[in-house]
Amino acid sequence: MISKNLQNAINNQIHSEIYSSYLYMAMAAYADGKNFKGIANWFKVQSQEEWEHAMKFYNFLVERGAYVIFKAIEQPPSDFKSILQAFEATLEHEKKVTASIHKLYELAVKEGDYPTQVMLHWFINEQVEEEANAMEIIEKIKLVGEKSGSILWIDKELGSREK
Ligand code: MG
Numbered sequence: 001m002i003s004k005n006l007q008n009a010i011n012n013q014i015h016s017e018i019y020s021s022y023l024y025m026a027m028a029a030y031a032d033g034k035n036f037k038g039i040a041n042w043f044k045v046q047s048q049e050e051w052e053h054a055m056k057f058y059n060f061l062v063e064r065g066a067y068v069i070f071k072a073i074e075q076p077p078s079d080f081k082s083i084l085q086a087f088e089a090t091l092e093h094e095k096k097v098t099a100s101i102h103k104l105y106e107l108a109v110k111e112g113d114y115p116t117q118v119m120l121h122w123f124i125n126e127q128v129e130e131e132a133n134a135m136e137i138i139e140k141i142k143l144v145g146e147k148s149g150s151i152l153w154i155d156k157e158l159g160s161r162e163k
Pocket of ligand 1: 017
């Protein structure tokens with residue numbers, strides 16, 4: 001049996017993953033609004049991945065015979081200063097998610113819950129990748145600058161991201 005404490009913490013994590021999905025879809029809408037279809041594509045794929053993260057936790061709770069409880073999702077920001085700022089906000093957000101995954105892991109260790117620890121290994125690796133991806137794009141944008149021609153190149157690059 002999974003403890004009440006851990007069950008609550010995983011339900012909070014489900015909320016955070018679904019919020020992430022919502023946030024990245026808001027960023028996709030911002031990019032689509034500026035006609036950057038490739039950047040919008042990148043955020044849409046990202047959004048779908050976040051939904052899958054939520055479902056991984058969902059399935060884990062179901063398998064452990066625990067309850068899934070959905071919480072209200074807050075409204076994400078709808079406007080961003082620039083494409084660069086949207087990716088900087090992505091990196092900041094992922095750092096917060098990493099911290100909450102690590103807290104979840106600490107709780108699973110404290111409670112001696114081995115299945116939760118093993119399940120979280122995937123997420124710990126995934127967060128390293130999430131932060132690296134956002135950092136790489138930020139570096140690229142800073143390198144080429146935010147002039148329209150350069151952003152169009154980034155747009156073309158990010159348009160090739162697939163599921
Ligand atoms: Mg995630």
